[in-house]
Amino acid sequence: MNKVKDFFLSALKRTYRTFIGLMKIILPVYTIVYVLSLTPLLKMFGDFLKPAMKFFGLPGESALALILGNFINLYAAIGVIPQLHLNTHQITTLSLMLLTSHSQLLETSVFIKLKTRAVFLLLLRIIIAILIGLIMARIPNL
Amino acid sequence: MIATNYLKGVLSLAGKTFIILFLVFILLEIVQRSGILTKAIKVIGKLIGFVGYKKESSAPLLAGILLGIIYGAGVIDDMIKEQNIDKKQVLLVSIFLAMCHAIIEDTGLFMMLGANFFWITIPRIFLAFLVTFICSKIFI
Secondary structure (H helix, E strand, C coil): CHHHHHHHHHHHHHHHHHHHHHHHHHHHHHHHHHHHHHCCHHHHHHHHHHHHHHHHCCCHHHHHHHHHHHHCCHHHHHHHHHHCCCCHHHHHHHHHHHHHCCCHHHHHHHHHHCCCCHHHHHHHHHHHHHHHHHHHHHCCCC | CHHHHHHHHHHHHHHHHHHHHHHHHHHHHHHHHCCHHHHHHHHHHHHHHHHCCCHHHHHHHHHHHHHCHHHHHHHHHHHHHHCCCCHHHHHHHHHHHHHCCCHHHHHHHHHHCCCCHHHHHHHHHHHHHHHHHHHHHHCC
């Protein structure tokens, strides 16, 4: 019985610690994007990037998730995505692109620390993410 | 109205995130406590040879796949030093992990947002193997 209690307590502790860490990023990003969505700024940003995001079958605003996801981390992107009103196919495309290329500042520095070809890996991830987006936009709806 | 919408959005996102993380860590606790890990390292060691990996690369690879690059960095670095893993193997491990890591947590979080489970797992793992294989033939 103690083992079961210990098991759940350990999982709960790790959940709590990670949850707090995630919320410190997700909440401010969610709030800022929510405020921006009340102003014309988000739409202006979206209109500006619409021609580029069209290639991935995504609305212009979703570029914000890609930018924040790559420069900050996935949790920043998670603060944006629920506010983009995407369909399943679009969420899946955006997720695959982000899962392939994200947190580039932090993760590239880990690769530098491992003394491996960090710049090659950085470019590889960005190129593969773009290719995945192009392919996903061309397959029939999920 | 604006405030209620905001609060609803925040609470739903926070609630879902907590539930997903709890499920993720239950799964990770099971994996880490059950001794599956040592068996998995052996099995993976035998399976990954065809994409250019040596046996000793399976432990850092599995650490990155489960924990991710940032949380796994310390463990991965230690394993590489302890087992004297050579530069080519470190690059091959890094290529796979660059494309695919923290597979339980990240997959859970993006499923929560509404992504399709099959599409954000299987093609990603397949692509990571494919790119590793190509790189092991061309670049090194």
